[in-house]
Amino acid sequence: MALPVLVIGDKRKSSWSLRPWLALKYFDVAFDEVLLPLDTPQFREQIGRWSPTGKVPVLHHDGMVVWDSIAILEYADETFFGRRGWPSNAAARAHARAVSAEMHAGFAALRRELSFDLTRRGPALVPGEEAAADIARVQRLWREARTRYGRGGEFLFGGFSIADAMYAPVALRFLSYGITLDPTSAAYVRTIDAMPAVRAWRAAAEAE
CATH class of the missing domain: 3.40.30.10 (Glutaredoxin)
Structure with missing residues (x-):
């Protein structure tokens, strides 16, 4: 096949x-x-x-x-x-699907002001009111997932899941634009950025 x-x-x-x-x-x-x-x-x-x-x-x-x-x-x-793409626990799995759906459908201001560009170099962005609200909401989602379900590992629900795949580009946006984050969110961004696959994707982006 x-x-x-x-x-x-x-x-x-x-x-x-x-x-x-x-x-x-x-x-x-x-x-x-x-x-x-x-x-x-x-x-x-x-x-x-x-x-x-x-x-x-x-x-x-x-x-x-x-x-x-x-x-x-x-x-x-x-x-x-x-x-294995979703958490095995039913409550965690439902939560992971909900936050993934929210990412898929929402955060329009964040997408607009923090357009995805892994080669961006420049001063930190001061987001507008709507984008700042989106950024705050993302951090709340991350903190809640990590607090309730993430103690078994470094990802949102402990082990890597589809929810992390959905939020990885957001984490990289926060790095590119120098967004100030709470400690839990900053640690999660470092976890995403350190993934070997993310490093490979970033290297390819730089080569482009």
Whole structure:
């Protein structure tokens, strides 16, 4: 059987692509990667053969096409991760799904003001009121997850989960923009940034 194919955008800018890529790497899933640089003629010429929405990421596997980051992560959990993508405890699992859904659907001001760019160099950002509220909300979510469920490890729910894949790009945004964080959140950002797969993604972004 052929390997799954994950189609992603360039690693400097595509936060949504990072989410499934990171989880696949963490759980040692072999896959082929197709990278289409965003906002380029190459992307416009080739994306139609891969994605029904014209967006990345998209996963091809065994004749199936799965688009949207969280759908890819759910499919990968069922197919490749052995159901290890969510916490085993039912309460923790429900909580992890809720915070992941909130990340997937919300935080528009944070996304707008702290656009994903791993090569950003510059002064720390002073966020506007709406983005500051988003940043505060993210930190509350992280503190609550770590306090209630995270004592068995360094990630939000102890061991690495899909929730960490969903929030990893946010953690990297906070680093890029020099956002001041509470101690729990700052420690979590360091955990994400130290992951070997994140370091590999960052190195590729710098090379781009």
